[in-house]
Amino acid sequence: MKLALEILKEQKKYFYLIRRLSLYELKSNNKSNYLGMAWELINPAIQILIYWLVFGTLMRREPIIISGNEVPFINWLMAGFFVWTLFYQSVIQGSKSIYTRLRMLSKMSFPMSIIPSYVIFSQFYIHLMSMLVTFLIFIIINQSINIYIIQLPYYMFAGLCLMFSISLVMSTLSTIVRDVHMLLNSTLKMFLYLSGVLWPITLLSDYPFLMKVMKLNPVYYLINGYRQSFFGNTWSIISEWKYTLFFWGLVLVIFLIGSRLHMKFRRHFIDFL
Template identity: 40%
Template sequence: MFKSAKAILSELQSSKYLIMRLATYETKSNYSMQYLGFLWEFVTPLLQIAVYWFVFGFGIRSGRPIDGVPFLPWLVAGIVVWFFIAAAITSTARSVYSKIGLVSKMSFPISTIPAYVLLSLFYRHAILVAVSYVLMWAFGYPMGLHSLWFIYLAISALALLYSLALITSALTTIVRDLQNLLQSLMRMLMYLTPIFWVPTGRLAEVLQINPLYYLIEGYRSMFLGTDWLANNWAYGLYYWAIVLVLFFVGSMIHMRFRRYFIDYI
């Protein structure tokens, strides 16, 4: 297990420049044949946010704020990272079997495929975060020292999502039905994380088992300038323990099966 993790880290280190170049190419190629191009990265989430704001903010909550925060900035502060998480989990899960042709044309480790797909999605996420800060400023939540938490949260999110990608990209290459199961699971998790509502009491403790809870509340703390991240350092240790376990397990699964990937494709 440790040997596999060391091999994966070594491959990422030796291929870091290739990963960045492929991530840039992936970002450009996704919208190369569309008139609005990269603008779709803003149009699509803005439309979704508008619908959620209307349904949950006005329809269910009747415009009431949450802990003194207007519902729109509270919603955006949590949902911005969810857009990244959902896209990353589903895209990296199919990255190996959909891009395995690159391996036959270029010589680089398969472990870099989910890495560059994830990085290309992070580029778009970082821009959406910057746009979200404009909204926060309009509602009276300007950038400050608390904004530096983004560096930590970005590393945390990338570490978790890549660890998951090692597992899901290997398993979905072998059993394609898992991709559909994963998409359904993400739809369910969207409502089981504190994006649209605030869990309390025992329910909150149960939902915190999900490490995505930490990321969403962490981003909300970063945007709104609260002390949630600093006050929940123990939860942060739990989060990183989960990340390490997933990375070691994912590395083992990836190294065990990747020699057979081409046979399943």
């Protein structure tokens, strides 16, 4: 518990550094492309188009109904896909954040716990941009958005907490054993299909137990939250309070494990290179 507080304090104290470093992170990722940062949006756009083609038109499926209204598949996909990309990129980049940057940081006195946070932050900027694009598209194609959209910042915050906690665990483990990063990579690919990004989990309504288990998935909680904010007509944070509680409980547990691991090994990271 004490270690966890220490990590939170570090985040607060070095927030300026997190903000600045995340900008350099964005810069260094996209410097060598002519289109630069535009690729951060082009990439997911292409993916969405492919999934739309495969899952939206080629395959037969039931119409998607949220709160009694039918939602076009492409709108539904967009609302959930960008938060999935944010999650995927943050966790992948967060996991390798420490061992790839350690040589450059070198000093042990550097607040190491902000390394995953600034990497996640740089992804978050991209996410905000893609959300803006989503809004613009929804306005153009006349997708109505109602008051429940103000839940969106909450889900963003919840997402950041989840991603930071996971990155804290994974960045430590993958610094010690590099294979962990590889394992994570394939696990995440699996999560794309398990978290209801591409098909509505309600397809499983014949198997209520399986559906319940899948709903406990924290990634599903985020994606579903985004979709409820865009298309729903309830306060899903409260109406699904059991899942909200479970989500935060899980985040807390992961964060506590992560802070313990991180604090235990941070001084010795350099020995594992």
